Amino acid sequence: MSLVDVHNEWDPLEEVIVGTAVDALVPKADRSMMVIEFSDYDSPDDVPVGPYDQRVLEETENDLETFATELRKAGVTVRRPMPRDHSVMAGTPDWQTDSFCDYCPRDGFLAIGDTIIETPMPLRSRFFEYLAYKDLFLEYFRSGARWISAPKPRLNDAMYRPEAPAGQRLENLEPCFDAANVIRIGTDLLYLVSDSGNELGAQWLQSAVGDRYTVTPVRDVYAYTHIDTTFVPLRPGLVMVNSSRVTKENMPEPLRGWDHIYAPAPVDTGYVGPRANGSLWVGMNMLSISPDLVAVDKRQVGLIRELERHRIDVIPVQLTHSRALGGGFHCVTLDVRRRGTLETYR
Template sequence: MLRVRCFRGGSRGAESAHFLAQKHISTTPRHRFLCSLTQGPHHLKPLQYHPFPFAPRGGFFTNRNSRISATISPIRRLASIAPPHQTPAQSEMGTDVENELDMFIERERDNSVHAESKERREPCPVNSYTEWDPLEEVIVGRAENACVPPFTVEVKANTSENYWNFFKENGGKSFPKEHLKHAVAQISELCRVLEGEGVTVRRPDIVDWSKPYSTPDFKSTGLYAAMPRDILLVVGDEIIEAPMAWRSRFFEYRAFRPLLLEYFRRGARWTTAPKPLMQDELYNKDYPVFSVKDRNALVEKGHFVTTEHEPCFDAADFIRAGRDIFAQRSQVTNNSGIEWMRRHLWPRFRVHKVSFRDPNPMHIDATFNIIGPGLVISNPDRPCKQIEMFKKAGWKTITPPDPLIPHDHPLWMSSRWLSINVLMLDEHRVLVEKEEQTTQKMFEKLGITPIPVSIRFANSLGGGFHCWTCDIRRRGGYASYFD
C-alpha cells in the first residue's frame, strides 16, 4: 500500500496526482511525470483513505470542507501542458483525464461527506453564510468590566473630538459604573429575548480588562468583550479570529477562546489570522487630526491612521451574502488585511472591496447592512461609491429614516446610526432598538416584523444589535446572491 503525504496542496493534491497516474493513458512526458510523483520505484497500489473528521486544511480528503478544487489546480495545470511533439490525439487524451479528474473530485467530495457523517455524532455546530438565514445559535458580548482604552493615536482617529477629554482623563479606568450596570442589564434582557425566539445564546468569559499588559513593542490595558462581531467572522463552518488593530484589543480573543475551543472540538474549522505586532510602524503617528473636519479631508484622500506595514482588520468590516463578502478599507482594516482575507477564502468565496463617503470609516454594519437576499440598508449620510454595481446585480437598496437617539446621549465610540445596526433572526424578523419607532415602521413596510428591545446604554460602548452579537449557526447553505 502506498501512502502519500505531500504534493503542493498537501495530501489532497498527492492523492489527485496518484489518481492521474493510475489513469495515465499515454506515454507523454507530462503523464510520466505525474506517475513518478507517486509511483517511485514501486508499482502503483490503491490508496488508503484516513477518516479524520477534524483534519486540518491541507489534510485529508475526508474533511468534507476541503478545498479539493483549489488544491487540484496545480495537477490540472500539469495535465493540460502539451509538449511540442504532442499529437492531437494525445491532447484529446489530456482533456479526457481532466474530465475524469472533475468527476473524481465530485465523487470524493460525496464520499467524504458520508465518511465524516459516520464519524461524527452531531452536525458541525458552526454554519453561517449570510446575515439573514434563520438564526439558531449566537454569541452575545459582555459589558462586565469594560475599560476605557488609553488615548492612543488609533483611538483618537476613531472617536469624536467631543469625547477626547473623556479618554484622556479615564484611559485605563472603568467606564462609568452606573452606566455599565444598566448596559449589563440590557444585554441580559437581549439574551432572554433571543432565547424566547428559539435562539441558543452563548457568552464569552468575564475578564478584568483593567490589568496592564505589555509586549516587546507596547504597553496597554484592555477594552472589553462586548462586541464579538468585531473579533469573529463566521464563513460557512469556519470561525475566523480577526487580528484587530487597537492595542487595547490585542488580547481580547482570550475571553472567547473557551468557546472557540469547544466549537473546534465539535467539528468546526477555526482560523486565527496573522496577529500584527502593532509596532509603531503600523500607525501613522503623525496623523494630523485636530477635529472631525480634518479627519474627513484625510479619509477622502485615502489617508488612514493604520498603514500597510502588516495586515490588520476587524471582522466587523466584512459583511456576508453567501458566496460574496463585502469589505471596506477603514481606520482599523487595511488593504493588506482585506487581501489576506481574499486569498484565504478564494476560490469558494469572493471578497469585494467597497467604499463609502464616510468621514470616519470603522466597521461596515452601521453604513451598509445586508438584511436579505439582494436587500441592503444603505446609510444616506455615507453613500456607497459602488452602488451601481449592486443595482446591476438586481439588488434593492433601502434608505433608512434619521435615527431618533438623542444627541446628548453618550456615544463614546460610535455614531447615532446604530439605529440600522440591526440583527436579522431570519428574513421576516429583526431585532430593532425599542426607541427607534421610525426604523421599526420601515421594516414593517418591507414585510419584516420588528422585535423591539432597548439597548441604549449598551449603545454607548460602541455597538448595536449586530455588533453585540456574532451568529454562529444559521439554518442555510452556500449560495450565490450577487451575479
C-alpha cells in the first residue's frame, strides 16, 4: 500500500514531514532572490545574506520538535528531512548559488492522491532542495507511491523582472511554481498566480494530474508568493480567508458556495534580524489535523477564538521566529497521508 494518500487539506492526518531550521542561511542575493524574497531592496549589495542568528535557529528547532511531539501525541507519524550543507555552491551553466534551508517542505513538494510531485521552483537557491527529502521519497516510491518531477526550469536572467510591479515579476517563459501556490480541495486544485507561480505552471500541473482534477488559477488576490496565508479550507463547506485580500468579487469559483470565515487581524509576533521574511498574515498559517482540530500559533488569540466559535478545537503551539524565517505550521509541513477518499466539494 502506498504511504502517500492525501486528497485535501483537512481529512484526519496520518503522516507528515516536518521541516528543519538546522544551518539555515540567507543565500546569495541573485536575480531570483530579488524578485521573490527581496523585492523591497534596491540593490543585491544591500541584502543581509549569510547564516541566520544561531539563537533563532536553535529556538526554531526546539519549536519544531515540540510541534512534532504534539503531532505524535495526536497519533500522527512524523518524518524529518536529511541534514544538508547549505553553504555549498552549486548551479547550472547559467548561474551558481548556495542554498536556502529545509524549513518549509510545503514550498517544493506537492502530495496529490498517491503522487509526490517535485515542483519547478523559481528560486535558484532551492533548485537542489529535493536532496534533503530524497531518502523519504524513495521509501514512499517503494511503498507504491508515484513520484514525478516537473521539468527543471532553466531560471536564467530573462525569467525575472525585479523592477516590475508585484505579481508581474516572474516571466511566463517556462513552467515555474512553488507547491505552496496550490491548495487541495478534492478534485479541485486552487493555483495562485503570483510572483512564485506563473500561468505556464498552472498549465503543466493540469497536464500532470489529468482530467480527474480541475486546476483553477487564482488571479488578482495576492501578488507576492504563496496561497496558504490567504485561503485555509477547514472542512467541506467551510474556509477561512484573509480579510485584507479576499472579497466576494475575487473569491475563487470553487469556494463561492462555501461558508467564509474572515480571519481577524493577526497579532504581530515580531521578528529578530534586519527584516521579516514573512508578513503578519503568517499568523493564520495553520495545519489541520482533522476537520475539527488544527495546530495554530498560541499567540493568535483572536484567531483561536474564531475557530472555536465554529467548533474547531486547537492545538496551541508556537513558532517563535515564524516571521524571521517566513513560515507557519502549514509551511513547515508536508502532509503525505490523510484518512479519506477523493471527492468533489462544489
